Amino acid sequence: MKNSRSFAAKVLPRLLYIVLAIALWQALIMIFKVKEFVVPSPIAVFKSLFSGELIAENTWGVHIRTTLTEIAVSFFLTAVVGFLLALVICWSRILRGILMPVIAVLNSLPKIALAPLFLIWLGYGFTANVTIAIICAFFPIVLNTTVGLDSVDEDLLDLVRYLNASKLQVFLKIRIPNSLPYVFSGLKVSATMAVVGVIVGEFVASSQGLGFLIKDSQAMMNTPPMFAALFLISGIGLGLFAFIGFLERALMPWNIERTEGKA
Amino acid sequence: MKKPSSPRLSSLWARLKTPAVIVVLLVIWELCVRIFKVKEYILPSPIVALEHLFLPQPDANYSWIVHIRITLMELAVSFVVTSILGIAIAIGLAWNATVKKIVMPAFVFLNSLPIVAIAPLLVLWFGYGLKTNILIAFLVSFFPIVINTTVGLSEIDDDLLDLVKYLNGTKLQIFLKLRIPNSLPYIFTGLKISSTMCVVGAIVGEFVASDRGLGYIIINSQYTMDSPPIFAGLMLVSLFGVALFGIVSALERLCMPWQFRGRNSD
Numbered sequence: 001m002k003n004s005r006s007f008a009a010k011v012l013p014r015l016l017y018i019v020l021a022i023a024l025w026q027a028l029i030m031i032f033k034v035k036e037f038v039v040p041s042p043i044a045v046f047k048s049l050f051s052g053e054l055i056a057e058n059t060w061g062v063h064i065r066t067t068l069t070e071i072a073v074s075f076f077l078t079a080v081v082g083f084l085l086a087l088v089i090c091w092s093r094i095l096r097g098i099l100m101p102v103i104a105v106l107n108s109l110p111k112i113a114l115a116p117l118f119l120i121w122l123g124y125g126f127t128a129n130v131t132i133a134i135i136c137a138f139f140p141i142v143l144n145t146t147v148g149l150d151s152v153d154e155d156l157l158d159l160v161r162y163l164n165a166s167k168l169q170v171f172l173k174i175r176i177p178n179s180l181p182y183v184f185s186g187l188k189v190s191a192t193m194a195v196v197g198v199i200v201g202e203f204v205a206s207s208q209g210l211g212f213l214i215k216d217s218q219a220m221m222n223t224p225p226m227f228a229a230l231f232l233i234s235g236i237g238l239g240l241f242a243f244i245g246f247l248e249r250a251l252m253p254w255n256i257e258r259t260e261g262k263a
Numbered sequence: 264m265k266k267p268s269s270p271r272l273s274s275l276w277a278r279l280k281t282p283a284v285i286v287v288l289l290v291i292w293e294l295c296v297r298i299f300k301v302k303e304y305i306l307p308s309p310i311v312a313l314e315h316l317f318l319p320q321p322d323a324n325y326s327w328i329v330h331i332r333i334t335l336m337e338l339a340v341s342f343v344v345t346s347i348l349g350i351a352i353a354i355g356l357a358w359n360a361t362v363k364k365i366v367m368p369a370f371v372f373l374n375s376l377p378i379v380a381i382a383p384l385l386v387l388w389f390g391y392g393l394k395t396n397i398l399i400a401f402l403v404s405f406f407p408i409v410i411n412t413t414v415g416l417s418e419i420d421d422d423l424l425d426l427v428k429y430l431n432g433t434k435l436q437i438f439l440k441l442r443i444p445n446s447l448p449y450i451f452t453g454l455k456i457s458s459t460m461c462v463v464g465a466i467v468g469e470f471v472a473s474d475r476g477l478g479y480i481i482i483n484s485q486y487t488m489d490s491p492p493i494f495a496g497l498m499l500v501s502l503f504g505v506a507l508f509g510i511v512s513a514l515e516r517l518c519m520p521w522q523f524r525g526r527n528s529d
Contacts, residue, residue, distance in 0.1 A: 017368070038388065101284040108508060109501045110462040112379075113478065115470070116485035117493055121305065195377040200467055203383070204482060211380065215471065218383035226384055234376045241375060 040224040045231070048224035055225050056216035058208060064232060066209040067198060070126060071236060074133035075194045079187060082138055086145030090175065091167070100146070107139035112200050119205040128205045133197030137190040144189070148182025149175045177252075184248045191240040199233060304488045312494035325480060331499060333476040337393065337465045338503060341400035345457055349405055350450060353412030357442065358434075367413060374406035379467050386472040396468035396476065403464030404457035411456070415449025416442045448522065451515040458511050462504040 022042050028034070029041040036044060049060060056063065089096045115132045122128040152174055160170055202211025210229040217225045289309045295301070296308040303311060316327060356363040382399050389395045419441060427437055469478025477496045484492040516523055 014368070101280055102288065105281055105284050105288070108459070108505060110459065110466055110504050112463050113466045113481060113497055113500050116482050117490075117497070119485055120488060120490065120493075192375060192377060196379050196463075199377055199380045200470070203467070203471055204485075214380065214383050218387050218471075221387060223384070223387065226387075230380055230384070233380050237375065237377055 037221045037223055040227055044224045045227045049228040056213045060228075063208060063210050063213050063229070066126070066206075067202070067211065067233070068236060070129045070133065070198045070201075070209065071194055071240065074130045074137065074198060075191060075240065077130075078134050078137040078141060078190055078194060082141035082186075082190070083145055083183065086142050086149060086179075087171070087176075089142070089146050090149040091171070103139060103142055107143060111135045111139075112197065115200055115204050118201075124205055124207060129198050129201035129209070132201035132205070133194045136197035137194040140189040140193065141183070141186040144182045144186025145179055148179030148186075151182075152178050180248075180252050184244060184252075187244050188241060191244060192237060195233065195237045195240070304490050307491040307494055309494070309498075312491045312498065315491040316495040316499070327480075327495075330476050330480050333393065333473075334465060334469070334478070334500070335503065337396045337400055337468070337476065338461055338507065341397045341404065341465065342458060342461045342507060344397075345401050345404045345408060345461065346454060349408035349453070349457070350412050353409050353416060353446075354438070354443075356409075356413050357416035358438070363413065367410075370406055370409055370413075374410055378403050378406075379464060382467055382471045391472050391474060393473075393475075395472050396465055399468035399472070400461045400464030403467075404460040407456040407460060408450070408453035411449045411453025412446055415446030415453075418449075419445055447515075447519050451511060451518075454511045454514075455508060458507040459504060462500065462507065466500055 026042050029039065034041075040048075048055070052059075085099075089099055112132070114135060118128045118131050118135075122131060149171075156174060157170065160174060165173075198209070199211040199214075202209040203215050206212045210233050213229045214226050217223070217229075292306075293308045293310060296306055356366060379399070381402070385395050385398055385402075389398065416438075423441065424437070427441060432440075465476070466478040466481075469476040470482050473479045477500050481493050481496040481500075484490070484496070
């Protein structure tokens, strides 16, 4: 079981890292008597998470659920629509000619700056946040998938053409499997972007969610919930990463060695 | 792959493609607004937005120049600091394998986090204003450049390394002649990512922590549902982002002309 051992060897040092960092943090706070409104101790952060008090007018459960739903919906939509759009772009030369330059231009813009605009268009809350996150996360997955679908060995294509393969067969058997590594690296970029989009959306356009909680606690100078929310957001981001990694291993078992090497 | 009709023509097209697309998009936008008579607070036409920028607005309580200067300053300072500090730290990491082993996993971990979320915390610590925004932009754009440069410095052909070691090359020589030139493509990839992130950081910083800058104009105009300045601000922010990206690309050509020899601009 070389696999499970290497898994443990990868995870254990990381866990140790985290435990050590938390212990160091608590120690530093206690030694230097840092004031709580500057940096709270890890214990205070835990307490604020489990105290059961209302925070930013809601329970932690509501905030967490809001943010989680927004991230899940936006990431799922981004992944599915982005992948399909990339397929369409690769399928049709005309659509590629029209869409690719537009996508390249839009990709280079700081889309997060659009957040206040969606607030005007869609109002406060869920829809606006999901839309902001989608706009932020959409382009990396489209561009990566398109590159992956394109970068196919020319000789292989010639061979298959010679064997009278249909365009559909070329897509199903060659282009799509070939694009998977690119799709997954695109998904990883998009995952971070989706989280950023949701959180910034909640900063400017929400009355619920972890981003709103951070903003609200900032106004109150209440740092423990801010830290707790930051950890939760990081945890959600890492969870999404792990989920993509799991899918990657499930869908491309042949590629594990290579991706492990890259990461 | 379609065959270009002539190399000069295709190179010209490659250079003009992006501006052409932008112009076409702007024209479509203007036409849509006029044809469907979209209300100005929902979607102003690009001409109206540009008018807000160039013609003095009697009811505006802000002057564009002040806000433009603030945002430009934030971008310039944070990007220069990120680049220099990022590359310097990466060289330090590549120099000392032990430090690299300890620090790199932490950097990779931090890079995967949505760093922009700590913006409100930085406001709490450092107050409103320019310095906080520069710090946010710096933090958001810092990790891509460090990680890319470190990877570039480490990815050296082992045979080449052996050869130089055999020739008694010192560590400094290996860095100056081998590792640093080899890392340039990675550095510029990192700088390009960082340049985009920098703009994102500065704008989000201004959303949560400023009373000046284009991000502030955007968010403040949102409160009053005054769309034209929002769009004017967005255009400027986009322009700054593209300009920063362009500067990095130009530097790239300057620093490694061999990468572009015999290749069309892309």
